């Protein structure tokens with residue numbers, strides 16, 4: 600599912616949070632939004648998963664305006680992983696991941712063998728199969744994060760939205776998570792904080808500051824001493840390895 604945002608404006612009270620944001624997520628590529636705290640990254644994702652509504656501008660999915668899609672239609676194709684949160688009720692790991700299949704089932708339809716197979720596969724991918732009978736509430740922050748990714752994988756999305764998905768993960772699982780997502784070969788829009796990890800896994804970067812996208816392009820085009828100075832206000836030297844790893848030396 601392709602996503603296009605055109606000239607998106609969004610504010611809360613007097614505060615203008617997004618000031619004309621335009622972006623595209625297509626080509627089964629991994630797109631990342633980077634930017635300082637408070638620049639509007641999460642707000643933009645909230646508009647996409649309809650927690651908030653834009654004041655102006657057009658959001659379209661496969662060429663059709665977002666508001667013309669039903670929630671169920673979008674849930675069949677769009678999965679969202681935010682930072683782990685508390686659930687209203689407690690479930691086992693397996694039950695939570697199985698919820699990823701809900702959009703694909705009709706009313707009162709029971710899950711089938713394929714649904715359980717997808718759940719199993721997702722749990723293996725995030726290395727949580729052994730803990731499938733554990734209660735979600737008993738998991739560590741990083742384990743919860745991996746379960747939420749597994750739920751999104753079980754959903755078989757064609758557009759995956761990730762909001763700082765690797766925050767609670769140690770470096771091994773951060774690398775694993777981003778590699779899993781990259782290998783899905785679906786449209787991905789991620790909000791990340793780690794510039795180096797973003798460069799390593801993203802095909803395309805959007806660099807945001809104060810509600811506007813100031814730089815965009817491949818990681819090499821986007822991450823430069825000039826852009827880091829403008830967006831984050833830090834001085835740096837940037838060199839690149841052959842496998843698209845940015846070596847950022849902060850001065």
Ligand SMILES: Nc1ncnc2c1ncn2[C@@H]1O[C@H](COP(=O)(O)OP(=O)(O)OP(=O)(O)O)[C@@H](O)[C@H]1O
Nearest residue numbers: 611614616634635636637638639640641642643790
């Ligand atoms: N409910 C709210 N009421 C008032 N201001 C809000 C609200 N939600 C967000 N904001 C403000 O909007 C701005 C953008 O917030 P947002 O969470 O989108 O930024 P972000 O780029 O995701 O930040 P971070 O990197 O810190 O997660 C911030 O200044 C924030 O304080």
